[in-house]
Amino acid sequence: MLVRPLLIFLAVLAAMQATAEETRIAVAANFSAPAKQIAEAFERGTGHRATLVTGSTGKFHAQIVNGAPFDVLLSADDETPARLEKEGHAQAGTRFTYAIGRLVLWSPKPDVVDGEGAILKNGDFRHLALANPKVAPYGQAAMETLGALGLADTLRPRFVLGENIAQTHQFVASGNAELGFVALAQVMKDGRIADGSGWVVPARLHQPIRQDAALLTRGRGNAAAKAFLAWLKGDAAQATIRSFGYDLP
Known part of the structure; x- marks a missing residue:
């Protein structure tokens, strides 16, 4: 009785693996822990692979402008993704605030x-x-x-x-x-x-730390990159973000 459901599951799994892609994501250092949990859940849920590289947002900007192989940027601010878009290194219409830092x-x-x-x-x-x-x-x-x-x-x-x-x-x-x-x-x-x-620190003492994500030009044809950004907006990812003390927009 269980043979048919098992065969269906294996067929779906095989299809996911056949269409799976890998994406390289530049992650602001402050977001490394939640990003790791989100990436693990993303891989289990989609079959895609997400490789995370953590660092400072300012250095990521310089690396991306100079051709670093990143598909997605999870920035520690909202200015850098906007700047990259203006400079032609991020896809227009893909920016959104994924977290507000404390x-x-x-x-x-x-x-x-x-x-x-x-x-x-x-x-x-x-x-x-x-x-x-x-x-x-x-x-x-x-x-x-x-x-x-x-x-x-x-x-x-x-x-x-x-x-x-x-x-x-x-x-x-x-x-x-x-x-x-x-x-x-x-x-x-x-x-x-x-x-x-x-x-x-009370939020009134500094400007909001709006952390924006963006699809970079290199990732415009990468299905895994687009899927990751969609996953980041989902309920599971947002619950993880909140659990680490971030606010949501």
């Missing part, structure tokens, strides 16, 4: 960062890590936050700049900086900050 002032040690971020004014630390604001949107948001608090110039001598938000997190996690501004997604688990102590 910034957190974090220390891996408990009771270091208070719930109001008052430690920034108290100054009981030697080093403050943040991503390079010239290339990393989370670093720019950190600078806007410090500016809103009137502390940017005061704390500048204590800055430790990471190339991207992943390196910034590593500076803090390793103890090279006592605290730092990182993405909430990097320290959140099961709806709370998993280790250490942190202050989730």
Whole structure:
């Protein structure tokens, strides 16, 4: 009785494998963990393969302009995909906001960062890590936050700049900086900050960290790239995004 359904399933599976393609996706460093989960579910659900490369959004722009083999960009901002579209490196009409990032002032040690971020004014630390604001949107948001608090110039001598938000997190996690501004997604688990102590920065202190996705020119004929962007808009992917502390548009 089970032979026919099994044969149908195997036929469908074979058809999926026959039409499966691979896509290379440039992923902003802050989104690496949710992107991995989403890609795994995408591969199981579609048969396509998604290869993820993580890095800083600013460097991805330069690489894409110079011919890097990426089909999709998951940016840490909304400016870079728009710029790539204007420059002819991203397909018009494919941009959309897939997540809105949240910034957190974090220390891996408990009771270091208070719930109001008052430690920034108290100054009981030697080093403050943040991503390079010239290339990393989370670093720019950190600078806007410090500016809103009137502390940017005061704390500048204590800055430790990471190339991207992943390196910034590593500076803090390793103890090279006592605290730092990182993405909430990097320290959140099961709806709370998993280790250490942190202050989730109020959204009013910086411009929204709108993270946009876009189909790049190289991926315009790649079925897997288009399918991944469609999957990213789906309920399962959006549930994963929320679980890592991002807001949705």
